[in-house]
Amino acid sequence: MRLINEGLPVTPTRRDFIRTSGLVGAGLALGGASACAGSDDAGDAMAEPAGGDAAASPAPKRLLILGGTGFIGPHMVEYALSRGHEVSTFTRGRSDTDLPPEVEQLIGDRNDDHSALEGRSWDVVLDNNTQDYRWVQTSTGLLADAAEHYIFVSSISVYATQGVGGGPEQVLMAPIVDEDFARIPRPDGWSDGDDAPYGLMKTLGEDIVHAAFPGRATIVRPGLIVGPGDPTDRFTYWPVRLDEGGEVLAPGNPEHATQVIDQRDLTEWIVRLAEQGVTGDFNATGPAERRSMARMLEEVGSVASNPYELTWVPESFLAQQGVRPWTDLPAWIPGDPTMFVDVSDAVNAGLTYRSLATTSRDTLAWDRTRPAEDRANRQFGMSRERERAALDAWHASQG
Numbered sequence: 001m002r003l004i005n006e007g008l009p010v011t012p013t014r015r016d017f018i019r020t021s022g023l024v025g026a027g028l029a030l031g032g033a034s035a036c037a038g039s040d041d042a043g044d045a046m047a048e049p050a051g052g053d054a055a056a057s058p059a060p061k062r063l064l065i066l067g068g069t070g071f072i073g074p075h076m077v078e079y080a081l082s083r084g085h086e087v088s089t090f091t092r093g094r095s096d097t098d099l100p101p102e103v104e105q106l107i108g109d110r111n112d113d114h115s116a117l118e119g120r121s122w123d124v125v126l127d128n129n130t131q132d133y134r135w136v137q138t139s140t141g142l143l144a145d146a147a148e149h150y151i152f153v154s155s156i157s158v159y160a161t162q163g164v165g166g167g168p169e170q171v172l173m174a175p176i177v178d179e180d181f182a183r184i185p186r187p188d189g190w191s192d193g194d195d196a197p198y199g200l201m202k203t204l205g206e207d208i209v210h211a212a213f214p215g216r217a218t219i220v221r222p223g224l225i226v227g228p229g230d231p232t233d234r235f236t237y238w239p240v241r242l243d244e245g246g247e248v249l250a251p252g253n254p255e256h257a258t259q260v261i262d263q264r265d266l267t268e269w270i271v272r273l274a275e276q277g278v279t280g281d282f283n284a285t286g287p288a289e290r291r292s293m294a295r296m297l298e299e300v301g302s303v304a305s306n307p308y309e310l311t312w313v314p315e316s317f318l319a320q321q322g323v324r325p326w327t328d329l330p331a332w333i334p335g336d337p338t339m340f341v342d343v344s345d346a347v348n349a350g351l352t353y354r355s356l357a358t359t360s361r362d363t364l365a366w367d368r369t370r371p372a373e374d375r376a377n378r379q380f381g382m383s384r385e386r387e388r389a390a391l392d393a394w395h396a397s398q399g
Contacts, residue, residue, distance in 0.1 A: 058275040060084045064122040064147065066110070066139060067129030068103075069095035071229050072153075076128065076267035077103055083271060090117060110135040114142055121146045124274040128153040128267075133196055133204035140212035149277055151218040151270060152209045156283060157199040158183045158221060161337040168315045168325075168334035171255045173290070175342035179221075179281045206281075218273055220266075223285025223341060224331060227262040227359050228366035231374070234330045235260055236367055237381030238300045239360040245306025249387050251329045252315040254294035257339045258331050259285040262359045269351045282346040286353050293332060299356040303364065313394045321390045323382070330380045 063080055067073045068089030074097055080087050081100060088104040099105060106116035110132075117139075125147045130136055140150065160182045165172060183206075184199045196204060209217045226235035241248055266284055297310060315334050325333050333339055343351065367375065382390075 058083055058085075058272075060086060061123040061274060062086045062121075063088070063271075063274060064117075064120075064125045064143075065089045066125065066127045067091060068099065069097035070129055071231065072128055072225060072263045072267050073097075074099065074229070075264050076126065076271060079264075079268045080271045080274075083275065085271070085275075088120075088122065110139065114138065117142055117146075123147065124149040124151065126151045126153075126270060126274060127209075128270075130202075130205050133201045133208060134193070136205040136208045140208055144212045149216050149218070149274065149279070150209055150213040151220065151274060152205060153270070154202045154206050154219050154221045155199070156221045156223050156285060156338050156341055158203045158206065159199075159338065160184045164337045165335050165340075168252070170335050171253055172257065172335065172337075172340050174340070175290075176340045177283070177337050178342040179283055179345060216279060218279050219281040220270060220273075221281070221283050222261055222266055223283075223338065224260045225263050225266060226260045226331075226363070227264060228362045229263065230363070231379075233378040233380040236363055237330045237378065238297065239303070239364045240367060240375075241381070242297065242301045242304040242308050243306065243364055245304065245308045247391060248297075248308050248310050249329070249382070249391050250297060250310040250312045251293065251318060251323075251325070251332045252312070252334045254312055255292050256332070256334045257290055258293050258296050258333075259287075259291065259339050259341060260296075260331055260356075260359075261286045262354050265351065265353050269346070269349075272350055276350075278349055280345070280349075282349060282351075283341050283343050284346050284351060285341050285343060286351075287356075288343060288347045288353065291356075296331065296356065300360045302357045303361040311391060311394070313390065317394060317397065318390070321393060323390055327380055328382045328386075 063085050065073065065076060065080075065087060066089075068077050068087075069091050073089070077087055077089065077099055081102060086104075087102075088106055089099065090106045090108055090110075092109055093105070093107040108114055108116045110130075122143075125139070125143055127136065127139065127150065130152070136152070143150070156177070159177055161177065164176070183203045186200065186204075190196075206219050209219065224234060230236060261284060265286070269284070301308060318329075323329065325336075
């Protein structure tokens, strides 16, 4: 056991407190491992992951979803209902998202109004929209005796990866970040109640959950969540761009790693964790095996409507042109340790993956339903004019 944050509870290692009661009986471990083995080439056959759905019908549970109307919430709700569970959501009631009529929609505010939760009880709490660790302090304090199990959606941003790895020019080949990797500590002079940046906020939230639900907590640390419904364009850029065809700027070394997870794979797995009462800390990105940028673009491009040609431009030249990883060219952070995350524990606990072709095709179909204004003003990715300028500069530099 090791202390991550001084002044916060001691957190056992993943091997110490992953409990899998009921897991083998449901066939999740075996189903998850076998389903992931050929996920990249499975195509439409993997449109519905086999790991959890192949198991026997689960006993119905009463689920409270903190959130439920944002990016990952609606599919989590629909999947839980399809599995026979009773679902309550707790939101501010400001979203235009239409949830099925059988969902109990509780209205409140995680900042200052939890009255709708008082005097109630549920089997499992699924906390998927925490934006402030103080929200977690309040919700766990209120629900510690009102629920048996608390699942907290955290992030791989909890890991203290700064200075780890060989930089953008190095192509790392093996996962280097597992669930025991050091997390972001509280900075000197920090005290409870202070504002916290995203990574620290999630770290604090994890510790609060474990303290309030000892032995009854599950921490899920996703990487880049993608798929239909994502309003950020953090992955959508690539299916849209390759679908348009023509010469496409491909970033850096084709062998750099990239990891993403379809929001449907993530949320379905979380519901199955709730069904089986699985606790512990889990990284949740994908796929189960290493995926290079070249492989990612090949899989995304397999559903493109128009012919395209990739032009790979070195990192150093892109830097000279002011082209930024992650924002200008999404899902690309060359050499970053957060693209080398070990997901073996999650796979052994039943996490399965659709093919990236399926994710890309469904993302494209969803994107075409968005308002024209949203598609014209994407939050991530390069404009076509800027991409063309960078490509022209690259070709000119080659004589």
